[in-house]
Amino acid sequence: MMMLMARAATTSDVFNAIAEPQRREILALLRTGERPVTELARELGMTQPGASKHLRVLREVGLVRDRRVGKQRLYGLDARGLRSVHEWTGGFERFWNESFDRLDAYVRELKQEGQEE
Amino acid sequence: MMMLMARAATTSDVFNAIAEPQRREILALLRTGERPVTELARELGMTQPGASKHLRVLREVGLVRDRRVGKQRLYGLDARGLRSVHEWTGGFERFWNESFDRLDAYVRELKQEGQEE
DNA sequence: TTGCCATATGCCAATATGGGTATATGATGA
DNA sequence: TCATCATATACCCATATTGGCATATGGCAA
Known part of the structure:
Protein backbone atom coordinates (compact mmCIF):
# COMPACT_ATOMS: atom_id res chain seq x y z
CA MET A 1 0.00 0.00 0.00
CA ARG A 80 0.10 14.21 35.97
CA GLY A 81 0.68 14.16 32.23
CA LEU A 82 1.70 17.79 32.27
CA ARG A 83 4.66 16.91 34.37
CA SER A 84 6.58 15.55 31.41
CA VAL A 85 6.08 18.77 29.52
CA HIS A 86 7.20 20.75 32.52
CA GLU A 87 10.29 18.63 32.79
CA TRP A 88 11.07 18.77 29.12
CA THR A 89 10.95 22.54 29.04
CA GLY A 90 12.84 22.57 32.32
CA GLY A 91 15.72 21.01 30.47
CA PHE A 92 16.17 24.35 28.76
CA GLU A 93 16.06 26.46 31.87
CA ARG A 94 19.70 27.33 32.02
CA PHE A 95 19.49 28.52 28.45
CA TRP A 96 16.80 31.06 29.04
CA ASN A 97 18.50 32.16 32.23
CA GLU A 98 21.89 32.65 30.63
CA SER A 99 22.51 36.04 29.16
CA PHE A 100 22.02 35.56 25.50
CA ASP A 101 25.45 36.86 24.63
CA ARG A 102 27.05 34.30 26.87
CA LEU A 103 25.17 31.40 25.35
CA ASP A 104 27.71 30.38 22.80
CA ALA A 105 30.53 30.50 25.30
CA TYR A 106 28.48 28.38 27.63
CA VAL A 107 27.82 25.88 24.93
CA ARG A 108 31.50 25.63 24.23
CA GLU A 109 32.14 24.88 27.88
CA LEU A 110 29.56 22.11 27.83
CA LYS A 111 31.18 20.57 24.81
CA GLN A 112 34.55 20.40 26.47
CA GLU A 113 33.29 18.94 29.71
CA GLY A 114 31.56 15.87 28.39
CA GLN A 115 31.81 14.91 24.76
CA GLU A 116 28.67 13.49 23.21
CA GLU A 117 25.30 14.74 24.44
CA MET B 1 -17.09 36.25 3.03
CA ARG B 80 13.38 32.04 26.15
CA GLY B 81 10.08 31.16 24.54
CA LEU B 82 10.02 27.82 26.34
CA ARG B 83 9.80 29.63 29.60
CA SER B 84 6.13 30.41 29.14
CA VAL B 85 5.37 26.75 28.54
CA HIS B 86 7.36 25.81 31.59
CA GLU B 87 5.45 28.32 33.66
CA TRP B 88 2.09 27.33 32.28
CA THR B 89 2.61 23.70 33.12
CA GLY B 90 4.09 24.76 36.43
CA GLY B 91 0.71 26.18 37.27
CA PHE B 92 -0.48 22.59 37.59
CA GLU B 93 2.33 21.37 39.74
CA ARG B 94 0.39 21.11 42.98
CA PHE B 95 -2.16 18.98 41.14
CA TRP B 96 0.24 16.35 39.99
CA ASN B 97 1.94 16.33 43.36
CA GLU B 98 -1.26 15.85 45.30
CA SER B 99 -2.34 12.28 45.86
CA PHE B 100 -5.01 11.69 43.29
CA ASP B 101 -7.58 10.64 45.82
CA ARG B 102 -7.11 13.87 47.69
CA LEU B 103 -7.56 16.03 44.63
CA ASP B 104 -11.23 16.70 44.98
CA ALA B 105 -10.91 17.56 48.62
CA TYR B 106 -8.08 19.89 47.76
CA VAL B 107 -10.12 21.59 45.13
CA ARG B 108 -12.89 22.14 47.61
CA GLU B 109 -10.42 23.79 49.95
CA LEU B 110 -9.22 26.11 47.24
CA LYS B 111 -12.76 27.13 46.47
CA GLN B 112 -13.43 28.10 50.04
CA GLU B 113 -10.22 30.03 50.54
CA GLY B 114 -10.49 32.54 47.76
CA GLN B 115 -13.54 32.74 45.58
CA GLU B 116 -12.79 33.43 41.92
CA GLU B 117 -9.70 31.85 40.45
C1' DT C 1 -42.02 1.54 27.82
C1' DT C 2 -41.87 6.45 27.15
C1' DG C 3 -40.15 10.94 27.56
C1' DC C 4 -36.46 13.80 28.68
C1' DC C 5 -32.10 15.57 29.88
C1' DA C 6 -27.01 15.14 29.16
C1' DT C 7 -23.40 13.99 26.31
C1' DA C 8 -21.10 11.66 22.48
C1' DT C 9 -20.85 10.81 17.38
C1' DG C 10 -21.33 11.18 12.54
C1' DC C 11 -20.69 13.91 8.62
C1' DC C 12 -19.32 17.74 5.89
C1' DA C 13 -16.65 21.86 4.85
C1' DA C 14 -12.41 24.51 5.05
C1' DT C 15 -7.81 24.35 6.26
C1' DA C 16 -3.50 23.25 8.32
C1' DT C 17 0.43 20.16 8.18
C1' DG C 18 4.27 17.14 6.90
C1' DG C 19 6.92 14.85 3.72
C1' DG C 20 9.07 14.32 -0.90
C1' DT C 21 11.18 16.04 -5.00
C1' DA C 22 12.54 19.54 -8.00
C1' DT C 23 13.96 24.01 -8.24
C1' DA C 24 14.69 28.89 -7.01
C1' DT C 25 17.61 32.03 -4.29
C1' DG C 26 21.84 33.45 -1.94
C1' DA C 27 26.47 34.04 -1.17
C1' DT C 28 31.31 33.04 -2.24
C1' DG C 29 35.37 32.59 -4.64
C1' DA C 30 37.78 31.96 -9.13
C1' DT D 1 30.23 36.95 -14.63
C1' DC D 2 30.18 32.10 -13.65
C1' DA D 3 30.32 27.79 -11.31
C1' DT D 4 29.30 25.91 -6.99
C1' DC D 5 27.93 24.99 -2.43
C1' DA D 6 24.20 25.88 1.11
C1' DT D 7 19.65 26.67 2.10
C1' DA D 8 14.88 28.10 1.29
C1' DT D 9 10.58 27.59 -1.61
C1' DA D 10 7.14 25.88 -4.55
C1' DC D 11 4.10 22.21 -5.56
C1' DC D 12 1.70 18.09 -4.90
C1' DC D 13 -0.24 14.39 -2.13
C1' DA D 14 -2.39 12.31 1.83
C1' DT D 15 -4.01 13.06 6.16
C1' DA D 16 -5.06 15.50 10.45
C1' DT D 17 -7.90 18.95 12.60
C1' DT D 18 -11.46 21.92 14.04
C1' DG D 19 -15.98 23.74 13.88
C1' DG D 20 -20.99 23.51 13.08
C1' DC D 21 -25.18 20.98 12.86
C1' DA D 22 -27.99 17.07 13.18
C1' DT D 23 -28.55 13.01 15.37
C1' DA D 24 -27.48 8.82 17.98
C1' DT D 25 -26.75 6.98 22.72
C1' DG D 26 -27.06 6.68 27.57
C1' DG D 27 -29.30 7.06 31.90
C1' DC D 28 -33.34 8.47 34.74
C1' DA D 29 -37.73 8.97 36.31
C1' DA D 30 -42.79 8.53 35.57
Whole structure:
Protein backbone atom coordinates (compact mmCIF):
# COMPACT_ATOMS: atom_id res chain seq x y z
CA MET A 1 0.00 0.00 0.00
CA MET A 2 2.81 2.37 0.88
CA MET A 3 0.59 5.28 1.92
CA LEU A 4 2.73 8.37 1.99
CA MET A 5 2.59 9.03 5.72
CA ALA A 6 1.80 12.69 5.80
CA ARG A 7 2.42 13.55 9.41
CA ALA A 8 3.77 12.15 12.62
CA ALA A 9 1.92 10.94 15.70
CA THR A 10 -0.69 13.25 17.03
CA THR A 11 -3.56 13.01 19.38
CA SER A 12 -1.89 10.53 21.61
CA ASP A 13 0.67 12.96 22.74
CA VAL A 14 0.34 15.45 25.58
CA PHE A 15 2.35 18.08 23.73
CA ASN A 16 -0.13 17.97 20.93
CA ALA A 17 -3.12 17.94 23.22
CA ILE A 18 -2.10 21.19 24.86
CA ALA A 19 -1.19 22.80 21.56
CA GLU A 20 -4.83 23.73 21.18
CA PRO A 21 -5.64 26.99 23.01
CA GLN A 22 -9.14 25.94 23.95
CA ARG A 23 -7.92 22.72 25.43
CA ARG A 24 -5.52 24.68 27.57
CA GLU A 25 -8.43 26.80 28.73
CA ILE A 26 -10.35 23.70 29.65
CA LEU A 27 -7.47 22.38 31.72
CA ALA A 28 -7.01 25.69 33.47
CA LEU A 29 -10.69 25.88 34.28
CA LEU A 30 -10.76 22.35 35.62
CA ARG A 31 -8.24 23.34 38.25
CA THR A 32 -11.10 24.91 40.14
CA GLY A 33 -13.11 21.72 40.15
CA GLU A 34 -14.97 19.07 38.25
CA ARG A 35 -17.64 20.04 35.77
CA PRO A 36 -20.08 18.51 33.33
CA VAL A 37 -19.46 19.27 29.67
CA THR A 38 -22.39 21.56 29.41
CA GLU A 39 -21.23 23.91 32.10
CA LEU A 40 -17.72 23.84 30.79
CA ALA A 41 -18.93 24.73 27.32
CA ARG A 42 -20.99 27.57 28.68
CA GLU A 43 -18.17 29.01 30.76
CA LEU A 44 -15.73 28.92 27.89
CA GLY A 45 -18.15 29.97 25.21
CA MET A 46 -18.00 26.88 23.05
CA THR A 47 -20.65 24.53 21.79
CA GLN A 48 -21.36 21.35 23.70
CA PRO A 49 -20.21 19.09 20.87
CA GLY A 50 -17.08 21.16 20.54
CA ALA A 51 -16.28 20.87 24.21
CA SER A 52 -16.98 17.14 24.09
CA LYS A 53 -14.48 16.68 21.32
CA HIS A 54 -11.77 18.55 23.12
CA LEU A 55 -12.48 16.62 26.27
CA ARG A 56 -12.16 13.42 24.36
CA VAL A 57 -8.70 14.34 23.20
CA LEU A 58 -7.75 15.33 26.72
CA ARG A 59 -9.13 12.09 28.05
CA GLU A 60 -7.25 10.04 25.49
CA VAL A 61 -3.94 11.49 26.54
CA GLY A 62 -4.94 11.15 30.17
CA LEU A 63 -5.16 14.78 31.16
CA VAL A 64 -8.74 14.51 32.33
CA ARG A 65 -10.78 11.73 33.83
CA ASP A 66 -14.54 11.49 34.01
CA ARG A 67 -16.98 9.93 36.39
CA ARG A 68 -20.71 9.43 36.29
CA VAL A 69 -22.98 11.22 38.70
CA GLY A 70 -26.60 10.59 37.92
CA LYS A 71 -27.10 11.37 34.30
CA GLN A 72 -24.27 13.81 34.33
CA ARG A 73 -20.67 13.05 33.60
CA LEU A 74 -18.19 15.10 35.55
CA TYR A 75 -14.83 15.87 34.03
CA GLY A 76 -11.91 16.42 36.31
CA LEU A 77 -8.27 17.30 35.89
CA ASP A 78 -5.49 14.75 35.99
CA ALA A 79 -2.45 16.94 35.59
CA ARG A 80 0.10 14.21 35.97
CA GLY A 81 0.68 14.16 32.23
CA LEU A 82 1.70 17.79 32.27
CA ARG A 83 4.66 16.91 34.37
CA SER A 84 6.58 15.55 31.41
CA VAL A 85 6.08 18.77 29.52
CA HIS A 86 7.20 20.75 32.52
CA GLU A 87 10.29 18.63 32.79
CA TRP A 88 11.07 18.77 29.12
CA THR A 89 10.95 22.54 29.04
CA GLY A 90 12.84 22.57 32.32
CA GLY A 91 15.72 21.01 30.47
CA PHE A 92 16.17 24.35 28.76
CA GLU A 93 16.06 26.46 31.87
CA ARG A 94 19.70 27.33 32.02
CA PHE A 95 19.49 28.52 28.45
CA TRP A 96 16.80 31.06 29.04
CA ASN A 97 18.50 32.16 32.23
CA GLU A 98 21.89 32.65 30.63
CA SER A 99 22.51 36.04 29.16
CA PHE A 100 22.02 35.56 25.50
CA ASP A 101 25.45 36.86 24.63
CA ARG A 102 27.05 34.30 26.87
CA LEU A 103 25.17 31.40 25.35
CA ASP A 104 27.71 30.38 22.80
CA ALA A 105 30.53 30.50 25.30
CA TYR A 106 28.48 28.38 27.63
CA VAL A 107 27.82 25.88 24.93
CA ARG A 108 31.50 25.63 24.23
CA GLU A 109 32.14 24.88 27.88
CA LEU A 110 29.56 22.11 27.83
CA LYS A 111 31.18 20.57 24.81
CA GLN A 112 34.55 20.40 26.47
CA GLU A 113 33.29 18.94 29.71
CA GLY A 114 31.56 15.87 28.39
CA GLN A 115 31.81 14.91 24.76
CA GLU A 116 28.67 13.49 23.21
CA GLU A 117 25.30 14.74 24.44
CA MET B 1 -17.09 36.25 3.03
CA MET B 2 -17.95 34.26 6.12
CA MET B 3 -15.26 31.63 5.71
CA LEU B 4 -16.00 28.85 8.15
CA MET B 5 -12.81 29.14 10.20
CA ALA B 6 -11.83 25.54 10.58
CA ARG B 7 -9.12 25.77 13.17
CA ALA B 8 -7.54 28.14 15.61
CA ALA B 9 -4.18 29.91 15.52
CA THR B 10 -1.22 27.74 14.78
CA THR B 11 2.27 28.31 13.75
CA SER B 12 2.66 31.47 15.73
CA ASP B 13 2.37 29.76 19.03
CA VAL B 14 5.16 28.09 20.95
CA PHE B 15 2.89 25.35 22.23
CA ASN B 16 2.09 24.39 18.70
CA ALA B 17 5.68 24.63 17.55
CA ILE B 18 6.85 22.11 20.11
CA ALA B 19 3.92 19.80 19.46
CA GLU B 20 5.94 18.32 16.61
CA PRO B 21 8.33 15.60 17.81
CA GLN B 22 10.99 16.39 15.26
CA ARG B 23 10.97 20.03 16.21
CA ARG B 24 11.52 19.05 19.80
CA GLU B 25 14.46 16.95 18.68
CA ILE B 26 15.89 19.91 16.85
CA LEU B 27 15.63 22.10 19.93
CA ALA B 28 17.22 19.46 22.11
CA LEU B 29 20.07 19.03 19.68
CA LEU B 30 20.68 22.74 19.44
CA ARG B 31 21.42 22.82 23.16
CA THR B 32 24.81 21.45 22.32
CA GLY B 33 25.57 24.24 19.92
CA GLU B 34 24.78 26.03 16.70
CA ARG B 35 24.54 24.10 13.48
CA PRO B 36 23.85 24.61 9.79
CA VAL B 37 20.67 22.99 8.47
CA THR B 38 22.53 20.34 6.60
CA GLU B 39 24.32 18.96 9.61
CA LEU B 40 21.17 19.14 11.66
CA ALA B 41 19.28 17.20 9.02
CA ARG B 42 21.98 14.59 8.88
CA GLU B 43 22.16 14.13 12.63
CA LEU B 44 18.42 13.76 12.96
CA GLY B 45 17.88 11.74 9.85
CA MET B 46 15.65 14.11 7.97
CA THR B 47 15.92 15.69 4.56
CA GLN B 48 17.39 19.16 4.23
CA PRO B 49 14.11 20.70 3.01
CA GLY B 50 12.33 19.02 5.85
CA ALA B 51 14.71 20.39 8.41
CA SER B 52 14.48 23.83 6.83
CA LYS B 53 10.74 23.83 7.17
CA HIS B 54 10.83 22.88 10.81
CA LEU B 55 13.48 25.49 11.46
CA ARG B 56 11.32 28.08 9.83
CA VAL B 57 8.47 27.33 12.19
CA LEU B 58 10.83 27.45 15.13
CA ARG B 59 12.26 30.72 13.92
CA GLU B 60 8.83 32.25 13.47
CA VAL B 61 7.91 31.56 17.06
CA GLY B 62 11.32 32.74 18.16
CA LEU B 63 12.76 29.50 19.47
CA VAL B 64 15.77 29.60 17.20
CA ARG B 65 17.77 32.38 15.67
CA ASP B 66 20.11 32.19 12.75
CA ARG B 67 23.24 33.99 11.73
CA ARG B 68 25.30 33.96 8.63
CA VAL B 69 28.82 32.61 8.62
CA GLY B 70 30.31 32.51 5.19
CA LYS B 71 27.84 30.80 2.96
CA GLN B 72 26.49 28.83 5.83
CA ARG B 73 23.65 29.82 8.07
CA LEU B 74 24.02 28.69 11.63
CA TYR B 75 20.92 27.98 13.66
CA GLY B 76 21.06 28.44 17.38
CA LEU B 77 18.71 27.95 20.25
CA ASP B 78 16.80 30.80 21.86
CA ALA B 79 14.99 28.99 24.62
CA ARG B 80 13.38 32.04 26.15
CA GLY B 81 10.08 31.16 24.54
CA LEU B 82 10.02 27.82 26.34
CA ARG B 83 9.80 29.63 29.60
CA SER B 84 6.13 30.41 29.14
CA VAL B 85 5.37 26.75 28.54
CA HIS B 86 7.36 25.81 31.59
CA GLU B 87 5.45 28.32 33.66
CA TRP B 88 2.09 27.33 32.28
CA THR B 89 2.61 23.70 33.12
CA GLY B 90 4.09 24.76 36.43
CA GLY B 91 0.71 26.18 37.27
CA PHE B 92 -0.48 22.59 37.59
CA GLU B 93 2.33 21.37 39.74
CA ARG B 94 0.39 21.11 42.98
CA PHE B 95 -2.16 18.98 41.14
CA TRP B 96 0.24 16.35 39.99
CA ASN B 97 1.94 16.33 43.36
CA GLU B 98 -1.26 15.85 45.30
CA SER B 99 -2.34 12.28 45.86
CA PHE B 100 -5.01 11.69 43.29
CA ASP B 101 -7.58 10.64 45.82
CA ARG B 102 -7.11 13.87 47.69
CA LEU B 103 -7.56 16.03 44.63
CA ASP B 104 -11.23 16.70 44.98
CA ALA B 105 -10.91 17.56 48.62
CA TYR B 106 -8.08 19.89 47.76
CA VAL B 107 -10.12 21.59 45.13
CA ARG B 108 -12.89 22.14 47.61
CA GLU B 109 -10.42 23.79 49.95
CA LEU B 110 -9.22 26.11 47.24
CA LYS B 111 -12.76 27.13 46.47
CA GLN B 112 -13.43 28.10 50.04
CA GLU B 113 -10.22 30.03 50.54
CA GLY B 114 -10.49 32.54 47.76
CA GLN B 115 -13.54 32.74 45.58
CA GLU B 116 -12.79 33.43 41.92
CA GLU B 117 -9.70 31.85 40.45
C1' DT C 1 -42.02 1.54 27.82
C1' DT C 2 -41.87 6.45 27.15
C1' DG C 3 -40.15 10.94 27.56
C1' DC C 4 -36.46 13.80 28.68
C1' DC C 5 -32.10 15.57 29.88
C1' DA C 6 -27.01 15.14 29.16
C1' DT C 7 -23.40 13.99 26.31
C1' DA C 8 -21.10 11.66 22.48
C1' DT C 9 -20.85 10.81 17.38
C1' DG C 10 -21.33 11.18 12.54
C1' DC C 11 -20.69 13.91 8.62
C1' DC C 12 -19.32 17.74 5.89
C1' DA C 13 -16.65 21.86 4.85
C1' DA C 14 -12.41 24.51 5.05
C1' DT C 15 -7.81 24.35 6.26
C1' DA C 16 -3.50 23.25 8.32
C1' DT C 17 0.43 20.16 8.18
C1' DG C 18 4.27 17.14 6.90
C1' DG C 19 6.92 14.85 3.72
C1' DG C 20 9.07 14.32 -0.90
C1' DT C 21 11.18 16.04 -5.00
C1' DA C 22 12.54 19.54 -8.00
C1' DT C 23 13.96 24.01 -8.24
C1' DA C 24 14.69 28.89 -7.01
C1' DT C 25 17.61 32.03 -4.29
C1' DG C 26 21.84 33.45 -1.94
C1' DA C 27 26.47 34.04 -1.17
C1' DT C 28 31.31 33.04 -2.24
C1' DG C 29 35.37 32.59 -4.64
C1' DA C 30 37.78 31.96 -9.13
C1' DT D 1 30.23 36.95 -14.63
C1' DC D 2 30.18 32.10 -13.65
C1' DA D 3 30.32 27.79 -11.31
C1' DT D 4 29.30 25.91 -6.99
C1' DC D 5 27.93 24.99 -2.43
C1' DA D 6 24.20 25.88 1.11
C1' DT D 7 19.65 26.67 2.10
C1' DA D 8 14.88 28.10 1.29
C1' DT D 9 10.58 27.59 -1.61
C1' DA D 10 7.14 25.88 -4.55
C1' DC D 11 4.10 22.21 -5.56
C1' DC D 12 1.70 18.09 -4.90
C1' DC D 13 -0.24 14.39 -2.13
C1' DA D 14 -2.39 12.31 1.83
C1' DT D 15 -4.01 13.06 6.16
C1' DA D 16 -5.06 15.50 10.45
C1' DT D 17 -7.90 18.95 12.60
C1' DT D 18 -11.46 21.92 14.04
C1' DG D 19 -15.98 23.74 13.88
C1' DG D 20 -20.99 23.51 13.08
C1' DC D 21 -25.18 20.98 12.86
C1' DA D 22 -27.99 17.07 13.18
C1' DT D 23 -28.55 13.01 15.37
C1' DA D 24 -27.48 8.82 17.98
C1' DT D 25 -26.75 6.98 22.72
C1' DG D 26 -27.06 6.68 27.57
C1' DG D 27 -29.30 7.06 31.90
C1' DC D 28 -33.34 8.47 34.74
C1' DA D 29 -37.73 8.97 36.31
C1' DA D 30 -42.79 8.53 35.57
